Amino acid sequence: MQINAPAVFAELTQCHEVYEKALMANDVDTLDALFWNSPHALRFGVTENLHGAEEIRAFRKARPGINLDREIRRLDIMALGDNAGIVNLEFMRPMDGVERHGRQTQFWFRFEEGWRIASAHVSLLPLPKKTAASDPYVDATAAEIGLNIDPVNRAAVTEDLRRTAIIASFLMQFPLDQNVEVASVFRP
Numbered sequence: 001m002q003i004n005a006p007a008v009f010a011e012l013t014q015c016h017e018v019y020e021k022a023l024m025a026n027d028v029d030t031l032d033a034l035f036w037n038s039p040h041a042l043r044f045g046v047t048e049n050l051h052g053a054e055e056i057r058a059f060r061k062a063r064p065g066i067n068l069d070r071e072i073r074r075l076d077i078m079a080l081g082d083n084a085g086i087v088n089l090e091f092m093r094p095m096d097g098v099e100r101h102g103r104q105t106q107f108w109f110r111f112e113e114g115w116r117i118a119s120a121h122v123s124l125l126p127l128p129k130k131t132a133a134s135d136p137y138v139d140a141t142a143a144e145i146g147l148n149i150d151p152v153n154r155a156a157v158t159e160d161l162r163r164t165a166i167i168a169s170f171l172m173q174f175p176l177d178q179n180v181e182v183a184s185v186f187r188p
Contacts, residue, residue, distance in 0.1 A: 001081040008079035012108060015115045016077060016087050019106075026065030032057050036109070036116040044121045046102070067095065070102070083110040101125045 015034070022030035032053075035041050039052040043059070050056045070093035079085040087106045092099050107119040138158050142149050149157055 002079075004079050005082065008082055008085065009077060011115065012077050012079055012085040012087065015108060016075070016106075019117075020072070024068060024070075026063075026068055028060045031060055034115075034117055035120075036111065036118045038118075040118070041116075042119045043117075044123075046122055046124050067093075069093065073101075084108065095124075098127065100127075 018030065019034050021027075022034070035043070035053060035056050037053045039054075041053045041056060043050040043056045045059070048059060050059055070091040072089050072091050074090040076088045077085065078088075085108045087104075087108065089104050091102050091104065093102055094100070102122065102124045104123075105121045106117045108115050109118045138149065138154065138161060141147075141161065142157075
């Protein structure tokens with residue numbers, strides 16, 4: 001078996017380029033056509049495990065076509081003989097205002113109908129742990145209200161904001177009667 005035979009490597013590279021263009025454009029028909037139309041096809045995503053072409057197709061159709069842009073930081077293509085190959089890549093993608101580092105692996109196989117993705121896996125690396133000294137949320141909040149946070153109190157302020165976020169998240173689960181004034185309005 002030859003690894004990275006030039007002609008096969010070129011075919012896989014072209015398949016990757018078609019896939020990437022379709023992904024950025026949310027071209028669901030092309031993305032669907034690039035996956036193996038089989039109950040054995042797999043796609044493990046950031047938040048979903050999809051088994052079979054029907055589940056993959058349903059996911060693609062239901063996913064909103066927004067926030068799909070990403071910047072490929074590293075691309076490795078390996079042709080394994082004449083009929084199989086692996087495409088691995090690392091990417092950066094903005095999500096909710098935060099740059100996220102992700103990875104993608106696709107196993108391609110040449111079937112009678114052409115190259116298709118038989119198995120894919122997409123994942124995001126965990127965000128780095130924030131420290132009290134480098135929490136951008138604390139900085140943004142303090143700047144918004146004109147508060148200068150003494151470094152001695154920074155950890156306590158960060159913890160208070162974390163607790164407030166937990167409480168607010170819990171309270172947001174309960175609907176409010178629209179006729180009830182939520183808080184008194186104070187006027188000077």
